[in-house]
């Protein structure tokens with residue numbers, strides 16, 4: 224425990240909107256896993272954040288938070304090494320959210336590119352809630368309440384991190400130094416393809432879950448996007464434009480070269496190629512599925528892990544808020 228004190232603090236979060244897929248895994252989870260030894264990591268299920276855009280699915284949030292925990296534990300996030308917790312279990316986030324909401328202008332939030340995109344994509348018009356506009360403020364509270372030094376995020380989250388830094392600066396300037404200005408740790412973003420060849424994303428319906436069973440994996444891989452010019456097995460293929468080939472690079476790296484040459488020389492058909500890949504994927508995720516199932520079959524143990532993580536997070540957040548109260552002279 225004393226060792227963790229000298230390590231830099233990291234916080235990151237994911238919104239629980241359903242089981243995690245290969246894109247979440249390659250874009251974040253796998254990286255989080257690696258960070259656990261080097262940093263004092265905090266990983267948060269951002270359940271309140273789901274309310275900003277998916278109020279219609281609010282009833283599923285509790286269930287999805289547990290599913291997210293199972294995916295995390297399966298993937299190797301270790302409750303002994305890292306603080307794994309659920310946002311809504313730590314009310315200090317809400318208090319700091321309120322305070323930080325005074326440190327930022329409405330105009331600045333309205334100019335947030337993520338916000339503008341969501342309004343356009345979700346066709347929300349003037350149905351936007353106060354809380355949705357304030358999404359980055361809550362995110363800043365998530366980060367600052369643990370005095371995080373670094374935040375592993377995808378590139379899309381950089382504007383939010385910049386806003387976090389601005390709020391921290393303003394607070395520190397007005398009241399006194401409390402918060403470090405957190406740095407982004409940008410996850411090397413490989414655009415990971417879904418079953419249709421477009422970027423894997425839940426909203427496109429092209430995902431494959433990391434917890435998928437061997438049968439489900441095969442079922443999803445079979446109709447996946449390949450080189451569209453390859454109509455017959457005798458047509459030479461171009462692996463560089465094929466989603467299946469990108470999956471090989473990730474999940475069966477020792478077969479990449481052979482696959483590329485057999486594809487180009489038309490000595491391997493797409494159906495065989497996919498079944499071979501499925502074998503690799505099934506093997507890659509077998510330990511994850513086994514670990515996940517262990518916790519799934521032992522809900523009491525899962526409850527205890529979640530409760531212990533939330534307790535640790537609460538203790539740390541409460542310490543920061545004490546400092547905030549003292550520095551502000553109120554609360």
Ligand code: TRP
Nearest residue numbers: 234235236237238269272362365
């Ligand atoms: N906004 C992040 C996302 O959609 C989730 C999130 C919430 C988060 N709070 C955070 C990420 C704090 C990093 C730090 O992916």
Ligand code: SF4
Nearest residue numbers: 450460465486493496
């Ligand atoms: Fe893709 Fe394999 Fe078919 Fe080549 S043989 S196009 S790599 S699925």
